[in-house]
C-alpha cells in the first residue's frame with residue numbers, strides 16, 4: 490500500500506506583484522518521512538513553505554494538509570489545522586527576554602488550557618528531547634547557535650504536531666553541530682513518527698536526512714528534480730541538479 494500523503498501540493502504558483510517566483514509546482518509528502526526542499530538562494534524555498542502553511546494565498550493551485558484544503562478553511566477550522574503543524578523559521582528567533590523553558594511554553598499558553606505546572610512539565614520534556622534539559626532556565630543570549638536551533642525545534646514541537654517544518658535548521662552552524670542536528674531530526678522522525686519538511690541547501694544534510702527531496706530553481710521558476718537525493722546525485726541528467734549534487738561548477 491502506498492504511504493499516506495500528509496501534504497499534497499498541486500500546480501502551485503507563487504507571484505509577487507506580477508513577478509512569478511515559481512509555478513506548476515506539484516508534490517506530495519508522505520507520513521513519517523523527512524522531505525527536503527532544496528535549491529539555490531532566491532529560488533523560493535521559504536516562499537514555498539509560507540504557501541504550504543497558509544501564510545500566503547496561492548496565485549494558482551491548491552494545498553491540502555492532513556486531507557484539509559489550506560485555502561478553504563474558516564477561522565476555527567484553520568486554527569485547529571495550524572495547531573497540528575510546527576514551524577521553525579529561518580530566522581528562528583527565540584524571545585530574548587524569556588528562558589528556553591518559557592519560550593517553549595509560549596505556544597502552550599496560546600493554544601491550550603494547561604495550567605502552569607503542566608506547561609512547565611511539557612516544556613521540560615520537549616527540551617529534554619532535543620538535549621537541552623539542563624539549559625531550560627537559560628536565556629537565549631546565554632546559549633550557542635546550535636543550542637538556539639534545538640530550542641527552536643523544541644518550541645515548534647510544543648503542541649506535539651504530526652508535521653514539523655524547519656527552514657534551514659543548520660544554517661550558520663559548524664559541521665559537527667550541524668551533523669548533530671541532522672541526527673536529532675532523524676531520531677525524532679524515527680521515535681515520534683513525526684513528518685519533517687526541511688528546507689536546506691547543505692548537501693551533506695540532504696544526503697544524511699532526506700528520504701525524498703524536491704529541488705527548486707530560480708531560472709526554471711519551478712521544480713527541476715524530485716526523488717531520492719542519493720539517486721538524483723547518481724542519475725539526474727539535469728545539469729543544474731548534477732552540478733549541485735556533485736559540487737561541480739556549472740558550465
Ligand SMILES: Nc1ncnc2c1ncn2[C@@H]1O[C@H](COP(=O)(O)OP(=O)(O)OP(=O)(O)O)[C@@H](O)[C@H]1O
Pocket residue numbers: 505510528529530531532533534535536537579
Ligand atoms: N513577501 C514578498 N514580497 C515580494 N517578494 C518576495 C516576498 N517573499 C519573497 N519574495 C521574493 O521571492 C524570491 C524567493 O525568495 P525566498 O525567500 O523564498 O528564497 P529562498 O529560496 O528561501 O532563499 P534563501 O536560500 O536565501 O533563504 C526572492 O526573489 C524574494 O525577493
Ligand SMILES: [Mg+2]
Pocket residue numbers: 534535536579656
Ligand atoms: Mg529561505
